[in-house]
Amino acid sequence: MGWVTDHAPTGAELNACVRCGLCLPECPTFRLTGKESFSPRGRLMAMSAVADGVVEVDESFAGIMDSCLQCRACEVVCPSLVPFGRAMEGARAELAAQMPSRTRAARHLLVGRVLGSPGLLRMATLAVKVGQKVGVGRVLPSLLRRGFAGIRPITPVAVEPGSTYRAVGERIGRAGFLTGCVMDVWFSDVHAASIAMLQRAGYDVVVPATQTCCGALAAHDGDVKDTQRLAERNVVAFANVDVVAVDSAGCGAHLKDYEHWAGQAGELFSKRVFDITELIDQAIASGRIPKSSVDRGPVAVQDPCHLRHVQRIVDAPRNIVRAAGYSPVEIDPDGRCCGAAGMYSLLQPELSRQLGAAKADQVRQSHANVVASANPGCEMQLRSHLGKGYEIVHPVELLWRAVQEDDR
Amino acid sequence: MTLIGDLVEILGPDRVLSEPLERYLYGTDGGVARGEVIVVVLPETAGEVSDVVKAAKRHGSPIVPRGAGTGLAGGAAPAVPSVVVSLTNMKDIEIDLGNRTAWVGPGVINLDLSKLTRSSGFHFAPDPSSQSACTIGGNVANNSGGPHCLAEGTTTSHVLAVEIVTADGEIVLLGGPAPDPIGLDLRSVVVGSEGLLGIITRALVKLTPNPLAVRTILAGFATMEDAVATSSGIVARGVVPAALEIMDQKMTRAVENFVGAGFPIDAGAILLAEVAGHPAAVEAEARLVEQVANENHVTSLRVAADEVERAKLWLGRKSAFGAVAQLAPDYYLHDTVVPRTQLVATMQKIYEIAERHGVLMLNVFHAGDGNLHPLVAFDASVEGQLDIVHAAMEEVAKVCIEAGGALSGEHGIGLEKRDLMPLLYNEADLDAQARLREAFDPDGLFNPQKVLPAGSRCADLGRPIPTGAWL
Numbered sequence: 001m002g003w004v005t006d007h008a009p010t011g012a013e014l015n016a017c018v019r020c021g022l023c024l025p026e027c028p029t030f031r032l033t034g035k036e037s038f039s040p041r042g043r044l045m046a047m048s049a050v051a052d053g054v055v056e057v058d059e060s061f062a063g064i065m066d067s068c069l070q071c072r073a074c075e076v077v078c079p080s081l082v083p084f085g086r087a088m089e090g091a092r093a094e095l096a097a098q099m100p101s102r103t104r105a106a107r108h109l110l111v112g113r114v115l116g117s118p119g120l121l122r123m124a125t126l127a128v129k130v131g132q133k134v135g136v137g138r139v140l141p142s143l144l145r146r147g148f149a150g151i152r153p154i155t156p157v158a159v160e161p162g163s164t165y166r167a168v169g170e171r172i173g174r175a176g177f178l179t180g181c182v183m184d185v186w187f188s189d190v191h192a193a194s195i196a197m198l199q200r201a202g203y204d205v206v207v208p209a210t211q212t213c214c215g216a217l218a219a220h221d222g223d224v225k226d227t228q229r230l231a232e233r234n235v236v237a238f239a240n241v242d243v244v245a246v247d248s249a250g251c252g253a254h255l256k257d258y259e260h261w262a263g264q265a266g267e268l269f270s271k272r273v274f275d276i277t278e279l280i281d282q283a284i285a286s287g288r289i290p291k292s293s294v295d296r297g298p299v300a301v302q303d304p305c306h307l308r309h310v311q312r313i314v315d316a317p318r319n320i321v322r323a324a325g326y327s328p329v330e331i332d333p334d335g336r337c338c339g340a341a342g343m344y345s346l347l348q349p350e351l352s353r354q355l356g357a358a359k360a361d362q363v364r365q366s367h368a369n370v371v372a373s374a375n376p377g378c379e380m381q382l383r384s385h386l387g388k389g390y391e392i393v394h395p396v397e398l399l400w401r402a403v404q405e406d407d408r
Numbered sequence: 409m410t411l412i413g414d415l416v417e418i419l420g421p422d423r424v425l426s427e428p429l430e431r432y433l434y435g436t437d438g439g440v441a442r443g444e445v446i447v448v449v450l451p452e453t454a455g456e457v458s459d460v461v462k463a464a465k466r467h468g469s470p471i472v473p474r475g476a477g478t479g480l481a482g483g484a485a486p487a488v489p490s491v492v493v494s495l496t497n498m499k500d501i502e503i504d505l506g507n508r509t510a511w512v513g514p515g516v517i518n519l520d521l522s523k524l525t526r527s528s529g530f531h532f533a534p535d536p537s538s539q540s541a542c543t544i545g546g547n548v549a550n551n552s553g554g555p556h557c558l559a560e561g562t563t564t565s566h567v568l569a570v571e572i573v574t575a576d577g578e579i580v581l582l583g584g585p586a587p588d589p590i591g592l593d594l595r596s597v598v599v600g601s602e603g604l605l606g607i608i609t610r611a612l613v614k615l616t617p618n619p620l621a622v623r624t625i626l627a628g629f630a631t632m633e634d635a636v637a638t639s640s641g642i643v644a645r646g647v648v649p650a651a652l653e654i655m656d657q658k659m660t661r662a663v664e665n666f667v668g669a670g671f672p673i674d675a676g677a678i679l680l681a682e683v684a685g686h687p688a689a690v691e692a693e694a695r696l697v698e699q700v701a702n703e704n705h706v707t708s709l710r711v712a713a714d715e716v717e718r719a720k721l722w723l724g725r726k727s728a729f730g731a732v733a734q735l736a737p738d739y740y741l742h743d744t745v746v747p748r749t750q751l752v753a754t755m756q757k758i759y760e761i762a763e764r765h766g767v768l769m770l771n772v773f774h775a776g777d778g779n780l781h782p783l784v785a786f787d788a789s790v791e792g793q794l795d796i797v798h799a800a801m802e803e804v805a806k807v808c809i810e811a812g813g814a815l816s817g818e819h820g821i822g823l824e825k826r827d828l829m830p831l832l833y834n835e836a837d838l839d840a841q842a843r844l845r846e847a848f849d850p851d852g853l854f855n856p857q858k859v860l861p862a863g864s865r866c867a868d869l870g871r872p873i874p875t876g877a878w879l
Binding site: 017018020021022023024025034035036045046054055061064077079082 | 425432433434437448477478494496517519540542666667727728733738739
């Protein structure tokens with residue numbers, strides 16, 4: 001039967017791979033298993049096998065696609081410039097279309113509906129909040145218990161939709177702030193710090209009320225319709241801003257990819273999207289945000305894949321940590337995935353656990369007990385694997401704290 | 409019991425891959441050949457490899473050992489339906505800095521060993537372009553080279569001992585820590601044997617001290633002739649640099665598109681030269697490189713300012729093959745060697761062959777030791793293309809051998825150059841090689857139909873094969 005959707009991996013995308021194998025050592029799941037079917041080259045070859053009519057989209061194919069973290073570390077080293085992430089999203093779209101099994105349907109409900117609906121998400125949040133109060137973590141099954149341990153204590157929502165926050169000092173532009181789905185309710189401190197720092201960087205910050213979930217998880221899961229719907233809505237919601245500021249690396253990576261989901265309007269939108277660390281780094285470089293002269297000790301820097309491999313941002317979080325008076329400590333020269341990877345930790349618990357444990361070991365070896373991570377998924381994964389004695393924060397939070405302390 | 413049943417008993421179900429799609433993924437490597445896989449196994453110890461070999465032998469199944477599958481000559485693509493033994497999970501490393509050696513499993517990735525020993529001041533010298541991905545087991549099996557083998561020698565110069573599982577399933581150690589062990593040097597027979605004599609389960613390799621100083625020079629030239637003349641001129645002045653690499657314009661453009669290292673894309677050819685060693689020597693040799701480049705009309709010259717820039721230039725060079733995909737979905741390359749003095753004439757002939765066959769030819773090569781990698785970018789899905797490419801490449805191989813060269817510098821013969829062997833070796837040579845193979849593997853179960861063309865063993869037919877019978 002081959003492919004059935006418009007989003008299937010294209011011939012050009014698949015032909016771009018010459019099977020040189022340079023991606024293999026960069027792939028976290030290949031490193032763990034040593035199996036071709038857990039490598040980017042193997043996954044592309046499996047896609048080609050479907051395209052060439054050698055195999056059908058079946059359970060065996062689904063298993064090979066499902067093990068991919070979509071960390072896209074393979075893209076960085078690919079001399080053939082294979083758009084692997086796009087091809088994998090295409091393969092996931094095919095799986096969603098051709099194998100609408102029960103588990104898949106349930107996942108689509110979660111990523112396509114719940115995350116895009118503040119009402120449903122608030123209900124989930126309430127459940128988490130109550131759970132945190134009564135200490136439900138101890139009685140949960142081990143898999144959920146680990147996920148639960150990664151969640152920050154929930155604080156009141158800091159950002160009201162429709163609000164505007166004025167620039168501090170000279171105004172350089174108008175930033176639209178993406179509140180996102182999970183970030184909005186579960187990481188409101190990160191939002192508060194990001195908005196405060198954007199104001200100091202010279203931006204009027206607006207929070208469009210009509211915005212919605214970025215759609216990254218839906219895209220990763222092959223949920224084409226919902227991904228398009230969410231993308232189109234955000235393109236309209238952020239029509240009147242100079243820059244779109246995002247404080248979740250995974251969301252930013254996806255917003256920068258809207259050309260695949262919202263056509264030309266999406267492409268124009270993408271050009272205005274910046275990770276918060278890019279904008280704040282620029283403000284530090286131009287002197288609008290001062291560098292702290294206080295020595296605050298070491299901070300381990302964890303690179304979220306969708307910041308480092310997809311958005312190719314490496315220096316900005318380090319510069320921010322430095323400006324906050326900390327000394328950044330490198331934990332992983334290869335920037336390998338921590339295993340959070342959106343819903344991966346729930347769908348592939350064993351691989352995710354091994355990667356999470358390895359990442360936690362790297363942090364422990366750094367002897368820093370503060371970790372800066374610019375992505376909520378990574379943050380939760382790190383917190384649940386590191387346990388007590390470690391603080392995991394967004395780099396911009398560290399800077400905002402330092403600015404407040406230094407102002408005093 | 410069935411073969412798969414036996415293998416599952418040895419390794420458990422998770423390390424025996426028998427699903428059709430999974431087997432399909434192991435049917436090919438970095439080259440163009442594809443074969444049929446009966447089952448894939450992933451052993452983790454020499455004992456398990458031995459049990460797997462015994463089981464396969466009981467069932468009369470051929471065995472193809474495999475590392476990372478980055479080879480370009482079809483060495484890991486089964487020529488007949490075979491059990492593929494993937495060694496990627498045998499990656500133990502035992503470092504002995506006192507003796508400057510390391511015992512490594514065959515699945516250890518080449519660059520991982522150098523990364524691991526970097527802080528101690530050592531590295532593993534053979535550095536194939538695929539070194540970030542390829543395994544040391546594969547390097548030993550193919551006697552792999554790399555840009556820095558100009559000064560350091562290929563893999564065989566860096567292997568003291570190999571442990572192999574023989575066709576009987578016996579685990580034997582060939583060579584040893586002492587530089588010249590007693591008896592026949594069977595270690596050097598196994599290095600480069602391309603999986604025909606046994607499965608490598610461990611190797612004792614030398615660690616090389618990192619140079620005190622390194623200078624990497626990127627020179628652009630209007631013509632390939634000038635670049636080659638510079639490379640040969642440097643060696644002729646008595647300097648053997650750490651590396652001397654040349655890329656033609658098409659290759660340089662593809663590479664620059666990926667790496668953005670500032671390669672001069674308007675140059676007809678570029679030379680990447682590296683000198684390494686004592687700072688004073690490096691200084692003098694770098695001056696000489698510049699001087700010879702100037703004598704040969706260099707159009708641009710740049711010295712890598714720091715390690716970051718140097719790494720980027722090498723990343724570009726080492727990504728060359730993959731970068732070809734920007735031009736066409738497939739590529740086919742030969743790995744021939746010609747004497748340095750024949751480089752210019754041979755290159756001209758190669759471009760002429762390409763033109764005559766109407767194929768897109770790119771060249772990137774180890775100029776210092778005359779190791780060419782003429783490469784054709786093409787689309788295998790176009791009917792008849794592969795045949796045209798094969799025909800052109802056979803002519804290329806002939807031209808190189810006529811110039812006094814060899815069939816393979818470092819990639820191996822595998823499947824791709826098997827039938828070209830008679831261009832270089834006569835009947836007696838091939839017969840001797842076939843006898844050697846028989847001594848190790850009388851049933852020919854290890855990587856069958858590779859390297860040696862059909863009819864290599866004259867005695868099989870009871871009479872000499874007429875000249876040209878294999879062509």
